[in-house]
Amino acid sequence: MRVDLPRNLFDLEKRPAFTKDLKSVRTDIEDLVIQGETKNLDLLSTFTNLTKLWIYTVNQQQFENIISLIQPKQLHIYEMRVSDLSPLESLHNLEVVSLQWNTKATSLWDLGQNPKLYSLAIMDFPKLQSLDALQTQPDIHVLELHGGIWNSLTIPTLEPLRKLVNLRHLTLMNIRVKDESLEPIADLHQLEELSISNQFPTQEYARLSVKLANANCELFHPYILLESPIEDKDIMVVGK
Numbered sequence: 001m002r003v004d005l006p007r008n009l010f011d012l013e014k015r016p017a018f019t020k021d022l023k024s025v026r027t028d029i030e031d032l033v034i035q036g037e038t039k040n041l042d043l044l045s046t047f048t049n050l051t052k053l054w055i056y057t058v059n060q061q062q063f064e065n066i067i068s069l070i071q072p073k074q075l076h077i078y079e080m081r082v083s084d085l086s087p088l089e090s091l092h093n094l095e096v097v098s099l100q101w102n103t104k105a106t107s108l109w110d111l112g113q114n115p116k117l118y119s120l121a122i123m124d125f126p127k128l129q130s131l132d133a134l135q136t137q138p139d140i141h142v143l144e145l146h147g148g149i150w151n152s153l154t155i156p157t158l159e160p161l162r163k164l165v166n167l168r169h170l171t172l173m174n175i176r177v178k179d180e181s182l183e184p185i186a187d188l189h190q191l192e193e194l195s196i197s198n199q200f201p202t203q204e205y206a207r208l209s210v211k212l213a214n215a216n217c218e219l220f221h222p223y224i225l226l227e228s229p230i231e232d233k234d235i236m237v238v239g240k
Contacts, residue, residue, distance in 0.1 A: 009052075009119075010054065010076040016031050016033050016054075018035065018056075019032060019034050019038055021038065021040055022041065023039070023040050027043070027047050027049075028047075029047065029049065029050070030052065031053075032047065032050055032052075032053050033054040033056070035056045035058075036055070036066075037062075042069070044069035045070075050071075051073050053072045053075050054078075055075070055077045055078070056079055057078075058081070059082070060082050060083060060084060060104075063082045063087065067088060067090065068087065068090070072093070073093055073095045073096065076097075076099075077098070077099050077100070080099065080103070080104070080105070081103060081104055082102055082105060083106070085107075085108060089113035089114070092113070094114045094116060094117050095116050095117060096119040097120050098121040098144075099123070100121070100123040100124055101124040101148070103126065103127070105127060105128060106127045106129045107128070107129065107130060107133060108128070108131075108133035109133060110133060111133055111134065111140075112136035113136075115139075117137055117140065118139060118141045118142065119140070120134075120137075121144035123144065123145075123146040124146065124147065124148035124149075124151075125153060126153075128155065130156065130160075131158070131160040132160050133160075134161065135160045140167060142167075142168065142169045143161075143169070143170050144171040144173075145172050145173070146174060147175055152174050152176040154175075154178070155175070155176070155177060156177075156178045157178065157181065157184070158177055158182065158184045158185065159184050161185060161188070162188075164188060165187070165190065168190055168191060168192045169192065170185065170188070170193070170195070171195040172196045172197065173195070173196070176199075180201055182204040182208055183204070183207065185208060186208055191212055191215040192216065193217070194208070194215050196219060200239060201239050201240055202238060202239025204239065205219050209221075219238045219239075
């Protein structure tokens, strides 16, 4: 299976133009960009070749309506006012999901209902309280968890990640873990690349560098060189 990172799949340069009215486009297209306010959304059910869908600015009702009409392989949603993500459980062909900026959701959904899902990105979910739902889909190969520009993603523990034994790419950025432990990641022996912010205790990175000797991670060193020195200082110690 080819493992692509969600940020590459949904590159803005690859995105088609926004569709304001579904009556204005052919129903045989594979890629589509819509908004919650796009006209004639009920026609989505006729887009039987739809593979990749971008959705922008949706509330709960719009989200539920759109999801009930589609079966894409790749889905990106930006700017969500959606507290209940369970409608995503109906997308059985889904392989790649990227969800960004949801101001309401406190939990994810049963990812086990998406049996083909291998790549997941959750970004800027300020109210998310737990990663427990990740345990329902151990076949994920790519996982990105990001906080927002102004708010960290705050969760109790990374323990649910221990079940993701097939994970190959893991990104953790602007994330606050209350127990400050990276130890659950040490069991992910298939991991090839780890991108993580420099905010955990030094010993946590040191432990991982031994347990995951085959994984590529910039922070598996005592220090890193800064490309842009700060007050003539060009070295940053790893960890705190």
